Amino acid sequence: MMNNSKLPRKFYLQNTIEASKAVLGKVLVHRTNEGIISGRIIETEAYLQGDPACHANRGMTPRNEVMFGQPGHAYVYFTYGFHYCFNLVTQPEGIAEAILIRALQPLEGIKLMKRNRNKENPTDLCSGPGKLTQALAIGKPLNKADLLGDQLYLIDDGTDVGEIIAKPRIGIKEAVHEPWRFYPVEYINWVSRK
DNA sequence: ACATCGATCTACT
DNA sequence: GTAGATCGATGTA
Numbered sequence: 001m002m003n004n005s006k007l008p009r010k011f012y013l014q015n016t017i018e019a020s021k022a023v024l025g026k027v028l029v030h031r032t033n034e035g036i037i038s039g040r041i042i043e044t045e046a047y048l049q050g051d052p053a054c055h056a057n058r059g060m061t062p063r064n065e066v067m068f069g070q071p072g073h074a075y076v077y078f079t080y081g082f083h084y085c086f087n088l089v090t091q092p093e094g095i096a097e098a099i100l101i102r103a104l105q106p107l108e109g110i111k112l113m114k115r116n117r118n119k120e121n122p123t124d125l126c127s128g129p130g131k132l133t134q135a136l137a138i139g140k141p142l143n144k145a146d147l148l149g150d151q152l153y154l155i156d157d158g159t160d161v162g163e164i165i166a167k168p169r170i171g172i173k174e175a176v177h178e179p180w181r182f183y184p185v186e187y188i189n190w191v192s193r194k
Numbered sequence: 195a196c197a198t199c200g201a202t203c204t205a206c207t
Numbered sequence: 208g209t210a211g212a213t214c215g216a217t218g219t220a
Contacts, residue, residue, distance in 0.1 A: 079202065079214090079215085080200060081213025082203085082214080083203070085202085129201070172201055
């Protein structure tokens with residue numbers, strides 16, 4: 001196994017719940033004009049076909065269109081008036097499933113993150129879905145970005161995150177008991193909620 | 195056209 | 208613990 005390899009398209013074709021766990025520990029990298037900003041993925045949520053909490057559950061709209069397309073693309077949407085959320089599109093074309101990235105452990109570009117967030121405490125930089133998009137400068141222009149391109153991509157650096165906890169998802173009103181939120185025990189101090 | 199709501203976060207109590 | 212911010216997508220007319 002080679003280290004520091006970009007996740008292949010095939011990664012996004014496995015079962016979305018399995019992929020939500022497998023992506024924990026991978027590194028999300030954004031190459032911006034001002035420098036590289038990256039963090040280790042440590043909290044995810046799975047959104048599935050037939051899942052009432054999934055944006056795509058009521059059919060295709062301009063907003064969720066990318067979820068119905070090719071796997072390994074970014075679904076970025078705007079919510080609550082001033083936050084963006086970043087998702088990984090999984091499954092073949094026609095099947096609209098995704099993984100919401102909820103928290104990162106900051107790695108590179110921490111200075112830029114602090115500036116983008118106007119915060120100093122490292123655990124305040126990426127501990128929430130809206131926080132990490134602000135820290136990494138991920139906005140609407142990156143909706144539909146190909147995660148196998150050179151601007152925004154995921155790296156496997158060989159890190160093993162150990163035991164993973166499954167809990168109900170946060171901030172939804174349907175399917176509230178499904179345990180489709182995942183984070184590793186080892187990173188509990190960096191996630192959005194314990 | 196217009197009203198409603200949201201996969202949230204912050205600041206304050 | 209909760210109010211308030213703030214705007215695009217969506218549903219209804």
